[in-house]
Amino acid sequence: MSGNIIDVSRVRIGDVTPDVKYAITKDQIKDYAVLSTDNNPLHVDEEFAKDTMFKGIIAHGTIPLAYMFQSVYEYFKCAWLKGLKFEVKFIAPVRPSDVVVCNGKVKSVNIDGGNIVIELYCKNHKSENVIVGEAIVPIQ
Amino acid sequence: MANLDGIDYKNLVVGKNMGTYQCNVSRELILNYINNTGLDYEKFILENGLIAPAAMVFVFTLRAIFANNIPIGGAVLAGHYLECIEPIREGRNVYIDVVIKDKYIKKERKYVLLDFVVRGDDGNINVVNTMRAIWPQ
Numbered sequence: 001m002s003g004n005i006i007d008v009s010r011v012r013i014g015d016v017t018p019d020v021k022y023a024i025t026k027d028q029i030k031d032y033a034v035l036s037t038d039n040n041p042l043h044v045d046e047e048f049a050k051d052t053m054f055k056g057i058i059a060h061g062t063i064p065l066a067y068m069f070q071s072v073y074e075y076f077k078c079a080w081l082k083g084l085k086f087e088v089k090f091i092a093p094v095r096p097s098d099v100v101v102c103n104g105k106v107k108s109v110n111i112d113g114g115n116i117v118i119e120l121y122c123k124n125h126k127s128e129n130v131i132v133g134e135a136i137v138p139i140q
Numbered sequence: 141m142a143n144l145d146g147i148d149y150k151n152l153v154v155g156k157n158m159g160t161y162q163c164n165v166s167r168e169l170i171l172n173y174i175n176n177t178g179l180d181y182e183k184f185i186l187e188n189g190l191i192a193p194a195a196m197v198f199v200f201t202l203r204a205i206f207a208n209n210i211p212i213g214g215a216v217l218a219g220h221y222l223e224c225i226e227p228i229r230e231g232r233n234v235y236i237d238v239v240i241k242d243k244y245i246k247k248e249r250k251y252v253l254l255d256f257v258v259r260g261d262d263g264n265i266n267v268v269n270t271m272r273a274i275w276p277q
Contacts, residue, residue, distance in 0.1 A: 022178055031176050036202035040214070061217035062198035066177040069194045079184050079191060084224040086194075090217050 004081050006139055008109065011116055017075035017104040020067040026096040029059050036060065058093035064122045064131060067102040072118060072135050075104070081137055088120065088133030099125040104135065114139045149243070149250050149275050158238040158254075161204035165192055167230045173199060191227040197267045201256045204236040210254070214276035218251065221270040228258070228266050235259045241270060250275035 033039045041048035042058055049057045065088065072086075073079060094100060104118040115136050122131035163169075167189075173196045174181050184191050198220070204210075228234055241253040256269040 028176060031172075032199075035172055035176060036199045037206045038202045042214075060202075062195065062202070062220070063177065065198060065220070066179060066193060066195040070179060073183070073194075079186060080194065080227045081224060082226070084194070084222075086222040086224070087219070089219045 004076075004078070004083070004138060004140065006076060006116070006137070008111065008116070008139055011106060011109050013106050013109060015075070015106040017071040017106075017118065020071045020074065020102045021099060022064075022067050023099045024059050024063065024094055024096055026057065028063070029057065029096060032060050032063055036062075054093055056095060058095055059098075061090050061094075061131070064094055064100045064102065067100060068104075068120050068122050068131065068133070071102045071104055072120070072137070075118075076137070083138035085136040086120075086133065087135075088131050090131055092124075092128060092130045094122075094124065094130050098130075100130065101125075107134075111139070149252075152240055152243050152252060154240050154242055156240050158210050158240065159204075159208040161200070161207045161236045161238070162233055163200055163203060163236070164233050165228050165230060170196065170230055186227070188229060190230040192229075194222070194224050194267075197222065197228070197256075197258060197269060200234055200236055200258060201238075201269055201271065204238050204256060205254070208238055210238060215252070215273040216276075217271070218274050219272040221272075223268045224266075225268070226260070226264060226266045228260070233261050234266065243275075 029043050033044050046057055100122050102122045104120045107119050108117045115138050118135040120133040124130050170190050170192050237257045239255045241255040243252045252273055252275055254271045258267040259265050
C-alpha cells in the first residue's frame with residue numbers, strides 16, 4: 001500500500017472530525033473478552049468488580065478506541081492511513097450502558113513537516129472525557 | 141487474566157522478549173470484531189479483500205499477552221501508542237513479538253510498558269504498539 005492520498009486543501013485548523021457514537025453494552029464487553037481472550041474479572045464478573053475501586057464492571061479500554069480511529073478515518077474518507085501515529089491516555093473507565101462519542105479537532109497542518117495533527121476525544125454521555133489523545137497523520 | 145500470585149514487579153526484566161504469538165486473521169475473525177464494535181463492514185473492503193480495522197490490533201496484542209502468560213493480570217490500562225504501517229488483510233497470519241520496554245514508578249504508582257511488533261507472513265511490519273499499564277497495587 002503506497003502513501004496516503006490526502007487532499008490537504010480541504011483540511012483546516014479547527015475542523016472537527018465526525019462524531020462516532022456507540023452505546024456500550026454488557027454483551028459487547030463479554031464478547032470482546034472472548035474475542036481478545038482478556039477475561040479479567042473486572043470486565044466479566046459483576047460480583048468481583050463491585051468490590052473493586054471501579055465499583056462495577058468496566059469495558060476493556062481498547063473497545064472505544066475503535067470509534068476514535070473511525071472518526072479520523074471518516075474525516076479522511078478512508079479505511080487505513082499509512083504511517084498514522086495514534087497516542088491515547090485513559091482518563092476514566094467506560095461502563096456498560098455508557099454512550100461514548102468520539103471525535104477529534106485538527107490542531108495543526110504542517111505542510112513542511114508533512115503531517116496533520118488531530119486532538120482526539122472520547123467522551124461518555126455525561127460529556128466527561130474518558131480517553132484523550134492525538135493522531136499524527138502523514139500527508140504523504 | 142493471568143494469575144498474579146507470587147509475581148513481583150521487581151522481577152519484570154526490562155528488555156526481555158516475552159515471546160511471539162501467531163494468529164491467522166480469518167475473514168470470520170475480522171467480521172466478529174466488526175460485529176462486536178458495530179463498525180460498518182463495507183468500509184473495510186479494499187480492492188484485495190477485507191482488512192482488519194486498525195483498532196483490531198488490540199485484540200491481537202491482548203491475545204499475545206495471555207498466550208505468552210505475561211503477568212499483567214489485574215493491571216489497569218493507562219495508555220497506548222500505535223503506529224499503523226500496513227493493513228492486516230484477511231487470510232494472512234500475524235506474528236506478534238512482545239517485549240518489556242520499561243518499568244518505572246511515578247507518584248507511587250508502578251508502571252510497565254510493553255512493546256508489540258505485529259508482522260505479517262512476509263516479515264514486514266504491519267503495526268507497532270506500546271501499551272502503558274499501571275501495575276496492581
